[in-house]
Amino acid sequence: MAEINGSGSRRETLLSEEAELEDLIRELFESQKLAVLGTQNQGQPYANLVAFAPSDDLKSLYFVTARATRKYANIEADARVTVLIDNRSNQDSDFSQAAAVTATGTAQEVVNSERDAVLSIYLAKHPMLKDFVQSPSCALLQIEVETYYLVRRFQNVMELHVK
């Protein structure tokens, strides 16, 4: 049926969409402890699990790793990384109901002046890792996110680019 009055303005739609998607990502991050981290070295991709925590504005993701690890070596060679966080439950319903966020960005070690603030965010989410993160052999890393790719309802994909 033809409608004389169109739906809300383009700008409004995008603003409400942004707020909604941000909320979704925030919820997903709160519900999950682990993320899949993707790194690469000389063209060989490598994936592993890390315990992550987001910054308040969602523009950064933090994780901790021992410096002797392959992922740390890979990041030293190429700081570009990707991260996948999802809420699948290994059921048929995942195809319709699970959501996944892929982030792409650059990883670097958190510098001394910010270390305390970031650690308190990180430990609030993962109190059991207190000893681990304070080990001198571990590094606290920050991923500066460039883009989030949010996948819902099996095939719906939205991109959020950091402004």
Place this chain on the structure above:
Amino acid sequence: MELVLTLEQIDSDNRENVGGKSFALATMVKNGMKVPEALCLTVEAYHRYLETTGLGARILMEFNRKDFAEVRWEEIWDAALRIRNLFTNTPMPSDLRTSLQSVLESKLSGESVVVRSSAPGEDSLHASFAGLHESYVNVQGVDAILEHIRLVWASLWSDRALLYRQELGLDVEKSSMAVVVQRLISGDRSGVAFGKNPNAPHQAVIESVYGLNQGLVDGSIEPDRWLLDRQSGKIISHFPADRVKEVVAGPNSTRVQTLSAAQQAHPPLSEDEVSRVFRLALQAEEVFGSPQDVEWTFVGDDLYVLQSRPITSVRAEQEQDSRAWYFTLRRSFENLRRLRSRVEDELIPEMEMEAKAFAQRDLSTLADSDLARELASRQQAHDRWKDIYWSEFIPLAHGIRLFGQVYNDAVRPSDPYEFMDLLGATEMVSLERNRRLENMAAMIRGDANLSHRLRNLHYPEPDHPFSVALEDFIDKFGDLSCSEELCTQGGDAIVRLLLEMASRPAAEERFRSGDIEALVENFFSRFEGEKRKDMEELLDLGRASYRLRDDDNIYFGMIQNQLRLALEESKARLAHRGNVQVDGLDPMEVINALNDLDYVPKRVTVTQADEINFEVRPRQLVGQPASPGVVRASARVIDSPSNLFEFKAGEILVCDAVDPNMTFVVPLAAGIVERRGGMLIHGAIIAREYGLPCVTGVPNAASLIHTGDELTVDGYLGIVVKHS
């Protein structure tokens, strides 16, 4: 958990597993009432089927394509159609089949049966689902029974059932269904009894027809009706019916036959028999503890009770929400045939005349107050036709769905929308309009001189064939495709469009008459004799519905345009006054301002959102597959009619809602994306006509996509990819 139970095996422990109807039957058996033998397929059997076949997950995927609140009823209808096809094309897994088969053969071997729904929660005091799910009468043989069990399961997912549950706030994903397979009692007189008249609590009501109950329950056969005093059981009054026909068991189903002269002259029940039925209703009331709505049948002198459920005050409830409307989603053939003649012969001509009368009035000569009156009367006409659109035109579209269902049941095609191809082979006004445009474009294509002159806006002389054709077109369709540009620039806008059309080869409608005939013949070949004749009529009705589905909008578009012209003229005058901001004013405010020089119109204020951290860009948007094919091309977002004339050949048409008044650009388009969803919306219909990939039901399509974006439209999967 048991998959099948006899009525004797059912007790309160498995109430949830057998559903309300089975439980009531079992209760009546325990209390010595005469109930036809029956088996109950438990909810467990339903779940077993969904799990083993993977159908459960596929249904979930259908429903989670987008937020249920954003789903339009037409999309629900589509989803229901697809789900029904999943059920009809997915046989029972062999272990389930084997266990059902052996019980059915040992208990109901060789019997004709009725296959009925028995959903948990159904027939409770709080929610009556009466008539919501399917029942099949006179099914014979184990194979046919198993097939109809699947159809009853599928009816849990009909659009009607889905919308109804949504209205009641029930979770559709958690719904489940048990099925009763009951021996068919070929009653010679049947009916219903309301132990308590919902409209007069001291009375009981008994209704009766000759033959089976089906005609009474679906409203096609008028019953004799008796009112009784609940206290004394005395008959207060008898309202005889105009007795003409009865429903009886026919081969594999039921059929309607004419009553004998003797039957026509006598009520189906004697006064004694009315009293027996009343006592039956009272007995049921005692067993269940509340007044009952009882279905019963007489075989000779034997009175059977077929089912019993509490009387709900459903009518009062229905008036308060849309549930009653959902019930109109199922229309009988007869009903649709009457509706068709009303729409074709009365409403459409009337609407066309009204629009023409408006078009004859010269708005520019009216005084402000007269213009205000004219605007009000156009608004009124618009609102009235909009109501008619919902109450009569949309229901007529059910001719399409009725045909689709019959076709899918008979042919079982792998593409649940194959039936649309049979319906599409019909003349629509929008196609006629497009053909004329194409003819004019062909004149330009074949005449370099004409093309050159038109590009320089030198129109040929009035008797040139092109001028004649253009004049004729504007005469017939000018009002239909009237956009601001068309109205102010006359033929110029059309000529620009024609030049664009002439710049590329002619778009072809899908000429498939040979294929269509084969499909039609294949469909008809499944029926014989009378049935085949019925099917020819049904196809004709389906085609009329399909055609009107498009045409009604063309005519309604004429009324809308007349309203818009009056609104624009009015706003132009207000803007001229200098003290009024006219953007976004609604017509009521415009009328007030026209009538009163000092009136300050109310405007809707737009709030500014907070600061944002991210820029949102869609990558892959999910809608419904509405016409198959894949194409990658540049987007053209149409958010006002004037954009239509900027349309370039090979672009993808993206809009909020395609209406037929816009579809003249479709022959130029490479694909269509639309926010509104459904298979039967105009964008989808016209896309199928031209064989273009089309995705509908993409939330916020026209906001998230911008003109110039590179898109892939995947009409197989129903997704749109935006490339960066």
